[in-house]
Amino acid sequence: MARQANTLFLEEWLRSNSGNSGSNSGGDSSSSSSARAIIQAWAELRDTLTHQSFQPHHLQSLRILLDSRASLHVADPQAKLLLSILSARNLILPLEAYPLLLRLLYIWVRKSFRPTSVLIDSAVEVLSRLLTTEFGSKKTPELLSEGVLLLGAFSFVPSAAETTKKLCLELLCRLLEDEYRLVSPYDGLIADILAGIGYALCCSVNVHYVRSLNALLGIWGKEDGPRASISNGLMILHLVEWAISGFLKLHSQEKLLQFAEVLETLKEKGNPFALAMASGGVLRALNRSEPSGQAVQIVSRLRISAESCIESVARDLILNTRDVFNYSGDCTTSLMLRCISLALARGGSVSSRPPLFISLAAALLTEIFPLRYFYYRMLEATHDRTTRLDHNEIKEHLNSVAFREAGSITAVFCNQYVSADEKDKVIVENKIWGFCQELYSLHRQVALLLRGTEDELLRDIEKIAESAFLMVVVFSLSVTKHKLNSKFLSEAPNETSLSILVSFSCVEYFRRIRLPEYMDAVRGVVGSVQEDEASCISFIESMPSYTDLTSPHEFLQKVEYAWFKDEVQTARVLFYLRVIPTFIEHVPGHVFSRVIAPIMFLYMGHPNGKVARASHSLFVAFVSSGKESEERASLKEQLAFYYIQRSLAGYPDFTPFEGMASGVAALVRNLPAGSAATFYCVHSLVEKTKKLCSNVKADFWKNWQGESDPCKKLLELLLRLISLVDIQVLPELMKLLAQMIVELPKDGQNTILNELYPQVAESDDVTRKPTLVSWLQSVSYLCSQSESGSAVVKGTGNEESSPAKSSIWDRFIARL
Incomplete structure (x- = not known):
């Protein structure tokens, strides 16, 4: 070569x-x-x-x-x-x-x-x-x-x-x-x-x-x-690669055959370290060559020998270790897991063998991503300073060959999964899902304890966790492609889909970029879950409860806990808020009321706009869902009252306007005509708008086009509602709007009227347009009769209110 x-x-x-x-x-x-x-x-x-x-x-x-x-x-x-x-x-x-x-x-x-x-x-x-x-x-x-x-x-x-x-x-x-x-x-x-x-x-x-x-x-x-070490092992691997490449280049078939004997000699002498790395070198050289003629058979024999040898190393390791997924302090097991995984990662294509599959899974969860070890050391340090984790240990791992090869090891691991025995698949799947649960629980504790005091240490441990997230995503995609798009579809894949979704919620905090593999995996499992109501309910009930979200736990006694500062927990809830709308029609009303609604309303008050908007979107999805029953219709109306209260109470401090606007639009479109909740929504919006308008600066109305003030946004929302609310609620909305407009300063009146004129003129709603035209003319007339814009409304407490103007207002209200 x-x-x-x-x-x-x-x-x-x-x-x-x-x-x-x-x-x-x-x-x-x-x-x-x-x-x-x-x-x-x-x-x-x-x-x-x-x-x-x-x-x-x-x-x-x-x-x-x-x-x-x-x-x-x-x-x-x-x-x-x-x-x-x-x-x-x-x-x-x-x-x-x-x-x-x-x-x-x-x-x-x-x-x-x-x-x-x-x-x-x-x-x-x-x-x-x-x-x-x-x-x-x-x-x-x-x-x-x-x-x-x-x-x-x-x-x-x-x-x-x-x-x-x-x-x-x-x-x-x-x-x-x-x-x-x-x-x-x-x-x-x-x-x-x-x-x-x-x-x-x-x-x-x-x-x-x-x-x-x-x-x-x-x-x-x-x-x-x-000394057996990763560095020495990789040199053995590449030495063998170099030698085999030379044999292939010189067409030295006899030497190729002799090398198979060398592997067997290492195997007989019980030298697993050199055997694993030498086998990896053989596979690397063979996978990069294109033999021809008689060399094809010899290469095939050598490949089988190398695969068999590294399989024997993995099998012996598993048999001699009580639990290859849960060992501690065993340096030999640690070294051999890394050697096997690196030999396979650098070796390239290898046929599926159960010991290799199990060893790769154990290596990824314990050696490539030794997060549990690091987390426990960090948590122990909060009780005993003598066990404090050396930050350099994490930095060394980040720079280690094993960690840098995590992507290649994951690729080999997923290739092994496809052809693995179903029993082994289930074992490994459960280990991966359990790893995600533990990652969420432990990182949440560590993040709350270290943030603000050990930020650099926290950033470095999160680099390892981010790489672990990628492994989980790639593995989950392999699972979805294999189990959800094949003959196993008829064998109740919902349990697997649920496990993947819950696992993704646990690692959502570490998703720093938008990955196509991630989106493909989510779409695959959501498509399976949303077809079954029981699966939907199971996923929803896997959410942390309202009490768990808001109450500090024992491990948080040393920190001042606030639920909205818990970033790891927030990321997990955000995942649920985004996924649940995809199958909202299959969620029974009592489940939504008991489990989802409390959390949805809690996170509407989250200071992170992205999280709050997701909560509003979930409300929109529920109110807009087409599956209607008496229970569901009643629940929608009940929740609408609290939704308006919660949204307006947090506006403009926490409530994102876009989220609230979509919620209000969904509410007025989907609640029954003449719903009490819609009337309440209209009244509440008008009152909030009046309050905000009373605090605007004098030049607010003159700079209307360039403003993004909360008051302006609410005014525009109210004006849009003229075209959205049902006919039974429209008169009440027009009355309240007229009253509010007339109370505005002259500049404010003119600004709002100028907004209304084109909106009414361009309306193609033949049912309400005649009424709106007449109404707008009356409002315009009332404003023209008012000098201050605040002395027209009857009962406002202004002693100078003229009887003539009050009479005009009464006739206007009567027409409505």
């Missing part, structure tokens, strides 16, 4: 793919020295042979060269210089110099277009002596890792003799078998060790040596071997 050919320094590629960009002792610095400094450094190194002396400044010269490794080219003459220094009998080199000299030789062999076999043989001879006869006195972890890396690089050179390659492989195997403990504590050297193994794996010699070399991956199964 082209990828392998472009990997000049394998160890650097492994580090970059493992999320570990740290440098090793050999000098991976990206800094670059000047050309003059490089030339001077080589000159000083040549002086060591001339004067047969190695001084501290010569060590600095080596470091200068390695600091420019990205642009440094080591030619054959310079390689000979390095070999001469290493083999000089009279030179006493400090231990630090040996790894640096070997690294420069590594740069030479990797960057040389075609190093001569003679020089390679000479280098191997020097290296062999250093790593065998002299290694005991010069033994350091850095020398071992550089030696392994260089031996592997030599064995990978096409022009090297086969005997030389075999010598390199034998020495490399012996070094790792005997001295692997040297590098065990040093994670920074693992990439070099693995790169040396990788070069050797792709060596062109007999596969017998490849098989021996592959077995060296087993050092991760030894107690005193290298």
Whole structure:
């Protein structure tokens, strides 16, 4: 593959793919020295042979060269210089110099277009002596890792003799078998060790040596071997990917077959860590290749072997863990869940296997999104300061490879779900829905306790929760597509739909953006629920009760609780307020009255306009619903009285005008003709408008067109009602409007009349238009007879009210 050919320094590629960009002792610095400094450094190194002396400044010269490794080219003459220094009998080199000299030789062999076999043989001879006869006195972890890396690089050179390659492989195997403990504590050297193994794996010699070399991956199964970690595991994965890609590129079918034996050897030796990551590397390489001919069958066999191996790791983990979804303090289980999930995420397509499905679910809920652990630590800190959660622990998780791969892991998890056993599906579904419930409950507590005091900590934990929300949405969409759009539709999918809706309500707080997947999932489950009245009722009754919403709980004793400041709870209620209107016709009146109405009216007074508008929209949906019964009709009228009270009491402070206007319009359109609630609505609106108009500034009427004042909005609503209220209520509305208009200042009268003229003139209601024309003429006349605009109305207490004008008003009222 082209990828392998472009990997000049394998160890650097492994580090970059493992999320570990740290440098090793050999000098991976990206800094670059000047050309003059490089030339001077080589000159000083040549002086060591001339004067047969190695001084501290010569060590600095080596470091200068390695600091420019990205642009440094080591030619054959310079390689000979390095070999001469290493083999000089009279030179006493400090231990630090040996790894640096070997690294420069590594740069030479990797960057040389075609190093001569003679020089390679000479280098191997020097290296062999250093790593065998002299290694005991010069033994350091850095020398071992550089030696392994260089031996592997030599064995990978096409022009090297086969005997030389075999010598390199034998020495490399012996070094790792005997001295692997040297590098065990040093994670920074693992990439070099693995790169040396990788070069050797792709060596062109007999596969017998490849098989021996592959077995060296087993050092991760030894107690005193290298530390098993995510970073090291990912380097194993990508090392195997690199090697398999090389086999495929060279059409080395024999090596591909041998690699299946390597996996089986790791499996037999009980090395789950290396086995899982190596299997993931095999799958990644195979999924990115396009084999042909006889290689197709071999690739198929290798794929089956890799999938079987990683399945066995997952199965053993589940069997050996009491509850893979609920363990604590078990570092081995934690590491293996992350390894399995990352191996599958990076491996790509894999056939459905129950242990993999269960392991992925457990990994997501406990390791990728360890929210329960973080929440409990935070809550414990409120009682015991010694258990306080370190904020850096959350930051480290946000930057971890496992968390950054959450999307890929979720994708593999959902693919596994489609073909999973129905029993396993139900288990995992219930775990996901339970996770959502717990997420809501715990985050609500933490948010109320930390907001305003630990805002940065709260923001970071919410980043993890937001990613968990995306996982829940993608998984739920897979469930809806599978269960609600297939043969399972006839098997009562309502329970699943309800679970998804309730779960979405629990995680609604973390929905920061509008997701197509989210909307698709909601539409899918709502469509199922709204077809069944019992399901609708069940969903409604899953809402937190009015008492729960308004009463502080025990955990809130340390905070001053106000229901409208509870943002997590508000987001959940908002979800219900938006979903319930979609099936409002199937909601029985007594359920609406008992469960929904108290919450709806409570949240009409919420200071967040979006929430308040949703409450008004729910009222509109109920009043406008077509399913009519005596119980429902009676309830609509009863609620209309309180709706007007509640809306006007909060206007303009809390009640959003748009929400109230839609509610009033729905009320007057849908209540029976001549309804007492409609009369009450009209009277209440007029009284509220009068009160607001009495407090407007003097220039209010002159700036009418540019105003967005609450008073203006109510006046416009009243004028629109002329065209909306039924004929039985219209006379009362006209009478009240006339009285209010005449009481206005002259500028106000003219403004309102100017609004009314085109409205009446453009009306196409042949029933009420004649009445409105006559009424408008009378109101206009009354206003023209009034100087102050306030002395016309009989009984207003104005002693200067003229009998003539009162008589005009009485005749006007009589006509109405």
